[in-house]
Amino acid sequence: MRIVIVDGEAQVREELEKLLKKAEPEYELAGTASDGREGYELISREQPDLVIMDIQLPRMSGVTMLKKLRADEAACRVIVLTADTDFNRARQAIELGIDNYILKPLKRAQLKKAVLSVKEKVENERVMAAAFTVENIFRGCLNGQIHPDSNFHAMTLEKYGFTLDEPVSACTVWLGSNYTEQRKEVRNLLENAAADRSFSVCALEVDAWRVVAAVVYRMTDQKEAYSFFKEHVVPVLCGSFRGEIVCIWADMENGLELLEGLKKIERMREWNLLFDRGELIRREDVSRLEVVPLKYPAELERQARQAALESKGEEIKKCYYRLYDHMRREPHSPAEMKEGLIRFDLAVVNAYKTRHEIESELRIQSCMQAITVAMSWGQIRTAMEEFFHVINFRAFSEEGDDQYSPLIRKAVEMVRKYYDQGVTLEEIAGQLFVSEEYLSAQFKKETGAGFTETVRNYRIERIKGLLINTRLKLTQIAELTGYADPKYMSRVFKEEVGMLPTEYRKSVH
Numbered sequence: 001m002r003i004v005i006v007d008g009e010a011q012v013r014e015e016l017e018k019l020l021k022k023a024e025p026e027y028e029l030a031g032t033a034s035d036g037r038e039g040y041e042l043i044s045r046e047q048p049d050l051v052i053m054d055i056q057l058p059r060m061s062g063v064t065m066l067k068k069l070r071a072d073e074a075a076c077r078v079i080v081l082t083a084d085t086d087f088n089r090a091r092q093a094i095e096l097g098i099d100n101y102i103l104k105p106l107k108r109a110q111l112k113k114a115v116l117s118v119k120e121k122v123e124n125e126r127v128m129a130a131a132f133t134v135e136n137i138f139r140g141c142l143n144g145q146i147h148p149d150s151n152f153h154a155m156t157l158e159k160y161g162f163t164l165d166e167p168v169s170a171c172t173v174w175l176g177s178n179y180t181e182q183r184k185e186v187r188n189l190l191e192n193a194a195a196d197r198s199f200s201v202c203a204l205e206v207d208a209w210r211v212v213a214a215v216v217y218r219m220t221d222q223k224e225a226y227s228f229f230k231e232h233v234v235p236v237l238c239g240s241f242r243g244e245i246v247c248i249w250a251d252m253e254n255g256l257e258l259l260e261g262l263k264k265i266e267r268m269r270e271w272n273l274l275f276d277r278g279e280l281i282r283r284e285d286v287s288r289l290e291v292v293p294l295k296y297p298a299e300l301e302r303q304a305r306q307a308a309l310e311s312k313g314e315e316i317k318k319c320y321y322r323l324y325d326h327m328r329r330e331p332h333s334p335a336e337m338k339e340g341l342i343r344f345d346l347a348v349v350n351a352y353k354t355r356h357e358i359e360s361e362l363r364i365q366s367c368m369q370a371i372t373v374a375m376s377w378g379q380i381r382t383a384m385e386e387f388f389h390v391i392n393f394r395a396f397s398e399e400g401d402d403q404y405s406p407l408i409r410k411a412v413e414m415v416r417k418y419y420d421q422g423v424t425l426e427e428i429a430g431q432l433f434v435s436e437e438y439l440s441a442q443f444k445k446e447t448g449a450g451f452t453e454t455v456r457n458y459r460i461e462r463i464k465g466l467l468i469n470t471r472l473k474l475t476q477i478a479e480l481t482g483y484a485d486p487k488y489m490s491r492v493f494k495e496e497v498g499m500l501p502t503e504y505r506k507s508v509h
Contacts (some may be wrong), residue, residue: 001118003048004030055090079102082101082104137156168219170214172250185240193229202214274286274289306351313416322469367383439451
């Protein structure tokens with residue numbers, strides 16, 4: 001605790017200094033002054049925690065000095081020591097917010113007790129100031145630990161310009177498997193989004209739900225805040241961060257509804273399956289969807305089962321692409337689409353098991369469970385990738401593969417199986433326990449084409465098939481062929497085919 005002493009008597013100043021050092025070594029004497037004017041300048045400069053002063057000072061009275069300090073909003077605590085028994089001056093000092101008024105001659109025990117009392121107040125204020133942040137206030141709302149009264153509202157209003165009685169909104173950003181890696185950058189972007197706006201943003205990392213939640217407060221208009229996030233913030237987020245991003249917006253009548261509001265957002269997230277990447281979803285948007293019952297594609301299932309019986313892995317994949325297209329053509333409830341996917345998977349697995357061994361029934365169950373709780377097509381895709389892991393690699397062999405060595409035959413089969421997942425030479429070399437250099441050289445020697453060229457050709461052919469046989473958007477086709485960015489996919493496609501995907505689709509229809 002930093003202390004300033006202001007007293008006209010040198011002997012008193014020295015006595016006070018010795019007493020403070022003896023009472024508590026941690027007390028820091030920031031300076032002493034012998035008159036009110038010097039004391040005012042010293043206190044203004046040093047900003048101490050405590051001022052011990054006489055009320056009768058030369059050049060400027062103690063009362064006048066206190067009035068000037070309070071006018072400057074100096075927050076220091078004050079103990080007055082004086083031989084003056086004029087109650088009127090004492091009353092003036094008390095009205096200026098002093099902590100104690102002690103008459104001279106000085107009683108050491110009394111002063112020591114008064115200083116200790118101030119020390120406890122200062123320490124409590126520091127703890128309170130550290131805890132009383134906007135982030136902790138909203139975290140308290142999320143944890144159910146905030147029960148504000150009129151004093152609490154007055155404190156938040158005075159310090160931060162808002163109360164928890166006022167409306168708030170929340171924009172949650174779900175980052176999928178990239179949450180741990182990207183959450184801090186996303187949080188910084190969200191907090192900086194409110195610069196020079198008519199509202200403020202407090203971004204919280206909510207690990208339990210693996211989202212970054214931007215709490216929008218001190219608003220004049222919730223619709224204006226929503227429009228700004230929809231038109232400016234979310235596009236910047238989606239342009240700055242690759243991978244899955246699901247953004248959902250909700251309005252709340254007051255800050256205390258924050259926990260319940262995020263729970264509602266959590267329950268609504270699976271509806272993201274009906275929206276494209278980069279959309280800011282609200283409950284109103286979901287309500288406006290004209291959901292229709294899903295007609296299960298029995299004929300497509302029959303084709304997939306036949307492909308499984310014949311160990312035609314690529315045909316199975318084609319069936320899944322058509323299933324994906326079938327589900328995305330009209331808005332269906334997420335629950336129905338997931339049930340349809342699981343039914344389709346089980347039909348393929350049961351057919352495959354009649355002629356082949358399955359690596360692990362538990363892994364199949366895990367895939368089905370992952371689909372059940374999925375809130376994005378990316379999660380469903382990951383589950384399906386695991387599903388294909390369970391199917392033996394020989395399902396992706398073709399006539400003519402026997403001409404290759406065992407190593408390159410496996411590599412070729414893996415390319416066919418994983419080309420639409422953005423597979424790399426490093427990943428396949430790692431799975432086959434050889435160096436990238438050796439695999440690359442052998443791959444080109446035996447197949448006549450480089451690894452990257454082969455993967456690209458498979459992807460281009462898959463894009464062509466999806467453009468011709470489905471009505472999927474380019475963003476959806478990019479998802480299915482392992483491209484994080486549909487613009488980059490279009491650029492690669494044009495380099496290989498000589499026209500953009502949209503132009504190719506028009507040319508064949």
